[in-house]
Amino acid sequence: QLLVRELRIRFMSNNHSIQSNLLYGGIDYVFRSSVNDNNIIKPSSQRFPVVLSNLNPNNNSQSRALTTMSDTPLTILHYNDVYNIEPNCGKEPVGGAARFCTAIKSFAHLNPLILFSGDIFSPSMLSTFTQGEQMIPVLSKTGTHCAVFGNHDFDHGLDVLTSLIKKTDFPWLMSNVVDKETGRPLGGGKKFHIISHNQISIGLIGLVEREWLETLPTIDPNEVTYIDYVEAGSKLVSELRNKGCYIIIALTHMRTPNDIKLAANCSGIDLILGGHDHVYEIREVNGIKIVKSGTDFRQFSKITLEKDRDKDGKLTIAVEEVNVTSDFVEDKALKEELEKYSEVVEAKMTEVLGNFGVELEGRFSIIRSQETNLGNWVCDVVLAATGADVVIINSGTFRSDQIHPPGSFTMRDLVNIIPMRDPLIILSVTGKCLWDALENAVSAYPKLEGRFPQVCVTDIFCCIHTYIRLCTYSIFALIIFAIGEWCDVCL
Secondary structure, eight states: OOOOOEEEEEEEETTEEEEEEEETTSEEEEEEEEBOTTOOBOOOOOEEEEEGGGSOTTOHHHHTTOEEEOSSOEEEEEEOOOOOOSOOTTSSSOOOHHHHHHHHHTTGGGOOEEEEOSOOSSSSHHHHHHTTTTHHHHHHHHTOOEEEOOGGGGTTOHHHHHHHHHTSSSOEEOSSEEETTTSSBGGGOBSEEEEEETTEEEEEEEEEOHHHHHTOTTOOGGGEEEOOHHHHHHHHHHHHHHTTOSEEEEEEESOHHHHHHHHHHOTTOSEEEEOSSOSEEEEEETTEEEEEEOSTTSEEEEEEEEEEEOTTSOEEEEEEEEEOOTTSOOOHHHHHHHHHHHHHHHHHHTOEEEEESSOEEOOHHHHTTSOOHHHHHHHHHHHHHHOOSEEEEEGGGOOOOSEEOSEEEEHHHHHHHOOSOOOOOOOOOOHHHHHHHHHHHTTTTTSOOTTOEEEEESSOOOEEEEEEETTTTEEEEEEEOOSSSOOTTOO
16 A cells, blocks of 8 residues: 655646645646636646656756645734834733733744734834834844835934844835835835745735825935836736745735725735734725734734635635733743833933823824814924914824823823924915915825824914815815915915
8 A cells, every 4th residue: 555645736837836635656636727817826627647756846947936835724923013112001902012022922833924014113202212223122032024114114214224124134025116226125125025934935025105105204205216006016926926926915004095906906916914004904805805903012913824725716814813911921031121222211201291181182093183182282382482373293293192191291201292303394385385285284084194284373263174075085174364364375
């Protein structure tokens, strides 16, 4: 009786994939599965006999794409948009980098692929002083395998980012923004990355939206070439399929509507793991899962992929939200390593600046969609300090993402709210210019964009009414000024 060893083999040849269970030392059958125009692997019932010895591992064209697959499902752990290493003691899930590390390690027995969708080096209270250095041990301890750049990773400049990236031990992706000077992906990232994990060939790409460029304070958009994410994604999917990738994952840092557009127009992608929106959500568009995994070390996703495809060529994917609650103990080694960074600024952070008798509203979901008392207060302070007539602060400046309780207000609270040291600029502008600025500020509503304005004026009565044209979500701001005479903004 033959000793039977079951192997699952897959390779690409002449735009076809062959996948089968083969009998070691004998003859079995393979199923030819064509890759259609959308780069989706389509199973077929047609069988072809094959002798195992004919698959020569020394043949470069075959061995490059040949992958031995087990039946064990692939586990992915995904996270995005993490800023503060300290836990949020106000409510569960408390998060915190050391506790997050423990939670990630609790799945080590599954040999997970750990992926990150950008924004870690800034902004935060600590990053104001360390320029993101404190996140290097966090990335190391979590065992991250690959990441895409977030817009805030460029906050401290390209030189600082390059230095930080050299201290990490995994690739960073930037598939659709090219530095004109070097002709290479912005930030020194990779166009794509192929990794063999758990006996599967996986292709990873990193995509960002055009608006991503507009938020980079240290990069001139005229010095880079932007490629539409659907165009770039489609080309890379085809290239990665030809290189033998069985699974293709897009790591993105863009708003949900753009992730939806990517899924609708690039069906060859198997999974979209997103960032930029500080929410936890799971969607499915065009048979493709879109996952956003929360923010600030408070959540991450455990994603399980079954390796067999259905009749439409889709993978079975299950997503589970993991909340980093106080039930997870903090990783002792990481906590001790991070304490040296905290000690640098701790003495300065306890200074009491004043007292508030009410809560201050700083949640992203509120401050990026309407006027808040926190926004009003900060604008009032700037107004008093500069003597300007009008103060406009984009809500993306406010980073605490929480309701601040009444009582003592410390330097720590202030730095948590405004961790980025942006310059204050005073300009003399016409009413028409002011009108255009405010129109731009509300143009993305109801998306929770950082451009949404917090506004303060002096000696002027300003009333902003927003009218939403439901079919297009366009905004019209009616602004009335009363200063003894009509401004030229009044139309």
